[in-house]
Amino acid sequence: MSLKKISGLDARYLYLILLILSSIPILMPLGLPLAPSALTRSAYDFIENLPPGSVVILDAQHSTGYGPELGTQFAALMKHLLSRPLKVVIVALGAEGPMLVDMTFKGSTLSGSPINPDAYGKVYGEDYIFVGYIAGGETAIAAFARNSWITEVDGEQKKPLSEFPIMEYCKTVDDWSLAISVSGGNFEQMVAQWYSAYGTPIIFGAPGVSAPRLYPYIGAGQVVAMLVSLTGAAEYELLIRKPGLAASLMDVLNLAQLLIVASIVIGNIIYFATRQGGRA
Amino acid sequence: MIGDEIVPELRMRDIALLITFTLGFFMVFEYFLVWPEVNSAATNFTRVCTALAGLSAIVGVGNLTRTHSKNVIRRGSNWIPSMLLLISLWIPLIIGLFLTRKDPTYVYLYNNLYTPVSQAFFALLGFYILSGAFRTFRAKSTDSIFLLITAALVFMGNSPVTGSIWPGFQAIKVWIMDNANSAGYRGVIMGVAIGTIVTSLRILIGRETGYLAERRARAE
Numbered sequence: 001m002s003l004k005k006i007s008g009l010d011a012r013y014l015y016l017i018l019l020i021l022s023s024i025p026i027l028m029p030l031g032l033p034l035a036p037s038a039l040t041r042s043a044y045d046f047i048e049n050l051p052p053g054s055v056v057i058l059d060a061q062h063s064t065g066y067g068p069e070l071g072t073q074f075a076a077l078m079k080h081l082l083s084r085p086l087k088v089v090i091v092a093l094g095a096e097g098p099m100l101v102d103m104t105f106k107g108s109t110l111s112g113s114p115i116n117p118d119a120y121g122k123v124y125g126e127d128y129i130f131v132g133y134i135a136g137g138e139t140a141i142a143a144f145a146r147n148s149w150i151t152e153v154d155g156e157q158k159k160p161l162s163e164f165p166i167m168e169y170c171k172t173v174d175d176w177s178l179a180i181s182v183s184g185g186n187f188e189q190m191v192a193q194w195y196s197a198y199g200t201p202i203i204f205g206a207p208g209v210s211a212p213r214l215y216p217y218i219g220a221g222q223v224v225a226m227l228v229s230l231t232g233a234a235e236y237e238l239l240i241r242k243p244g245l246a247a248s249l250m251d252v253l254n255l256a257q258l259l260i261v262a263s264i265v266i267g268n269i270i271y272f273a274t275r276q277g278g279r280a
Numbered sequence: 281m282i283g284d285e286i287v288p289e290l291r292m293r294d295i296a297l298l299i300t301f302t303l304g305f306f307m308v309f310e311y312f313l314v315w316p317e318v319n320s321a322a323t324n325f326t327r328v329c330t331a332l333a334g335l336s337a338i339v340g341v342g343n344l345t346r347t348h349s350k351n352v353i354r355r356g357s358n359w360i361p362s363m364l365l366l367i368s369l370w371i372p373l374i375i376g377l378f379l380t381r382k383d384p385t386y387v388y389l390y391n392n393l394y395t396p397v398s399q400a401f402f403a404l405l406g407f408y409i410l411s412g413a414f415r416t417f418r419a420k421s422t423d424s425i426f427l428l429i430t431a432a433l434v435f436m437g438n439s440p441v442t443g444s445i446w447p448g449f450q451a452i453k454v455w456i457m458d459n460a461n462s463a464g465y466r467g468v469i470m471g472v473a474i475g476t477i478v479t480s481l482r483i484l485i486g487r488e489t490g491y492l493a494e495r496r497a498r499a500e
Contacts, residue, residue: 007415009414011411011415014407014410014411014414015407015411018406018407032440032441033440033441033444034440035440035444037450038454064394064395064398064399065398065399065402067399067402067403099390102381102382102387103391108391108395109395110399134330135330135333135334135337136329136330136332136334137333139326139329139333140330140333143323143329143330146322146323146326147323147326147327150327150330188469188472208438212457212461215457215458215461215462216466216469219458219462229438231438231440253439254439254441256406256410257438257439258441258442260409260410261432261435261436261439263410263414264413264414264417264428264431265432267414267415268417268418268419271418271419272419
């Protein structure tokens with residue numbers, strides 16, 4: 001096959017190659033090596049070093065479209081928080097949050113195996129709570145900081161928040177020791193409303209496409225750390241010693257990324273070869 | 281009447297501008313005050329705003345329903361997609377409203393219809409990126425050579441397996457993200473921030489009135 005023919009290859013053959021390459025590790029796990037990055041380790045260390053009884057906000061602001069990329073981050077962070085003596089207040093600042101929180105606890109193709117808080121010795125309303133969905137984007141982000149009881153009732157049992165002892169420790173942003181948000185965007189709004197206004201430490205879970213936006217904030221110390229994409233989730237699973245869905249999908253991601261790099265290189269070799277051939 | 285000449289009639293538009301000006305500046309200055317009564321009023325105001333944000337969904341649903349119902353009734357262009365939109369909008373809405381998100385039917389629809397479709401749309405990006413990488417990502421100029429090398433290095437750094445081949449890939453990626461990427465984004469962030477401040481001020485003082493949708497109202 002001549003180089004010109006290869007350069008004009010039908011895109012569907014490329015799709016087929018990607019499909020086959022992605023399927024191999026699912027059928028036969030390769031166990032390619034993975035080491036936690038500095039960013040992921042910073043997030044883990046910050047949570048590990050929180051004093052017992054600290055209030056941590058865990059915001060589900062992602063959507064199902066991000067799939068396991070963010071779903072596994074949320075699950076890994078949840079497992080770590082539940083394994084520590086912390087007060088975990090889960091909130092949904094994104095419209096799909098309530099469903100995604102349910103899916104995380106029950107187990108799903110987005111988040112991996114179910115999470116049973118009882119297994120961690122945690123009691124709903126005492127050690128953790130889901131306060132529900134707050135509409136309004138940046139207004140909701142600001143309003144939740146000013147008044148963490150804004151939903152009045154919890155998102156699980158629909159009972160007044162005053163009936164749950166955990167909420168006595170969480171009334172405003174002044175009570176928060178850390179805010180974690182797993183989100184596809186809106187990072188700047190949370191930095192403005194939570195860090196700039198009140199100095200609250202923030203950890204983000206971000207998809208690969210949005211992560212570059214967050215590096216300046218981490219460099220400036222406005223954001224503690226972030227988990228980047230599926231890789232961040234897999235690294236976190238390794239750090240908490242609970243390898244799950246993200247770790248199992250890493251082989252797929254590795255091969256797909258290598259295929260893209262190979263495509264760039266091969267595409268350019270063909271481009272230069274055919275160009276020189278054309279000139280000659 | 282003489283009174284009308286001295287005190288011009290207060291129009292709806294002026295009332296909207298007055299509310300924006302008063303509440304906008306109140307919220308701006310409240311941030312700098314430690315005055316419990318004022319702070320509490322601002323907190324209550326943000327609560328009202330979140331309630332309004334929730335209610336605004338009704339407007340959106342109403343508009344969508346009105347527009348697409350008309351299209352279906354008239355058998356206008358693309359009336360079948362309009363009908364599908366109405367079905368996919370109203371069925372989950374009714375189930376969710378009356379039976380809550382815990383209802384098995386709602387959960388079934390969410391897990392087996394919405395989730396796979398939305399994931400499939402996002403997953404398609406992978407195929408387009410591969411096609412783009414092979415067909416269009418070419419070193420045609422000096423700029424594109426820099427972009428191409430940077431992209432390839434970041435890709436290599438992002439792929440954990442390359443770190444075990446040569447740890448330098450990850451170090452290079454971290455350097456690119458921390459320095460070149462951050463420097464570029466800082467400029468963007470500062471530009472956006474200044475633009476936001478200017479636009480906000482223009483809205484507060486009534487120079488920017490796009491949110492009143494006057495032009496659209498006049499057109500209708």
